[in-house]
Amino acid sequence: MRDDGLNTLVAGVRCRSVLADLSDYLDGTLAADRLATLQAHLAGCDRCARFGSVAAGVLSALRDGASEAPALAPHTSESLRARLAAVMHE
Amino acid sequence: MEDAALLCASAAGDTRAFGHFVHAHEAAVHRYLRIHAGPVADVDDALQETFIAAWRGASTFRGPGSAKPWLFAIARNALRHLVRRRVGEPAQMESLDALSDSGSFDELAVEAGWGCPADERMLTDAALAREMLEIAMQRLPVEEREILTLRELDGFSGAETADLLQISLPAMKSRLHRARLHLAASLRLTEFPSHRSGLHA
Numbered sequence: 001m002r003d004d005g006l007n008t009l010v011a012g013v014r015c016r017s018v019l020a021d022l023s024d025y026l027d028g029t030l031a032a033d034r035l036a037t038l039q040a041h042l043a044g045c046d047r048c049a050r051f052g053s054v055a056a057g058v059l060s061a062l063r064d065g066a067s068e069a070p071a072l073a074p075h076t077s078e079s080l081r082a083r084l085a086a087v088m089h090e
Numbered sequence: 091m092e093d094a095a096l097l098c099a100s101a102a103g104d105t106r107a108f109g110h111f112v113h114a115h116e117a118a119v120h121r122y123l124r125i126h127a128g129p130v131a132d133v134d135d136a137l138q139e140t141f142i143a144a145w146r147g148a149s150t151f152r153g154p155g156s157a158k159p160w161l162f163a164i165a166r167n168a169l170r171h172l173v174r175r176r177v178g179e180p181a182q183m184e185s186l187d188a189l190s191d192s193g194s195f196d197e198l199a200v201e202a203g204w205g206c207p208a209d210e211r212m213l214t215d216a217a218l219a220r221e222m223l224e225i226a227m228q229r230l231p232v233e234e235r236e237i238l239t240l241r242e243l244d245g246f247s248g249a250e251t252a253d254l255l256q257i258s259l260p261a262m263k264s265r266l267h268r269a270r271l272h273l274a275a276s277l278r279l280t281e282f283p284s285h286r287s288g289l290h291a
Contacts, residue, residue: 005205006196016196019204023267029248051204058274061219062242069117069243076134080116083138088105088145 011040018048094153101149119165125239139168159250202274226276234269
């Protein structure tokens with residue numbers, strides 16, 4: 001097995017195991033016992049803590065940057081309304 | 091007025107109520123279609139087909155609550171039909187070949203920058219981050235763009251997303267995790283926008 005340091009054991013859990021749980025952690029859906037283990041690992045593992053921050057930052061930028069969808073272009077809006085008007089009055 | 095009331099009135103032929111419903115959802119549906127379909131034309135066609143189907147099927151909505159999952163399921167079908175209509179065009183859009191499709195999560199995390207210094211540009215410049223994210227998103231496989239759009243941009247819950255995609259909740263979580271890691275990996279490969287380089291050189 002390739003070892004990029006992913007088998008490093010911190011607070012009783014390996015980095016690869018933390019990475020598998022990262023999405024659940026970021027979504028706040030990790031079970032309480034797994035959460036405590038993961039937090040203990042992050043407190044002692046710079047690589048996982050840094051990566052977790054970057055991943056959280058990327059998701060935050062994605063959500064913040066697009067919380068509201070941009071308005072339709074005028075031609076898109078006009079053709080939608082024209083088509084709907086024709087259908088609704090069939 | 092809530093979606094259920096608007097659609098109930100629409101089902102009874104109230105075109106004005108349906109106009110309000112369209113106004114409330116058209117931008118989100120259009121964004122979903124655009125990101126899902128990738129850089130292709132005819133998204134406007136799919137948008138029109140979506141709302142025509144919603145008008146004709148308004149009585150099938152079972153509220154209460156937002157009609158967004160119901161509407162997005164219609165949009166998804168509209169897009170599927172559109173792609174099928176195109177002769178010789180693959181249903182799957184371009185993906186980032188450099189990213190592995192079947193790697194384990196930890197291998198993907200290494201591609202996404204685990205163990206490397208953080209890219210400070212993303213953390214300090216929100217406008218730049220948005221710009222680079224848009225580019226990075228377009229490189230992802232269509233399924234991953236779709237799940238990121240639903241979960242991160244449109245705020246669908248895990249259960250709503252799984253339902254819409256017709257997959258199990260564990261499968262949805264797995265796809266989402268892979269998509270997030272691929273997005274981070276794609277960002278690392280995204281060139282610094284040239285018109286911004288002067289600010290950060």
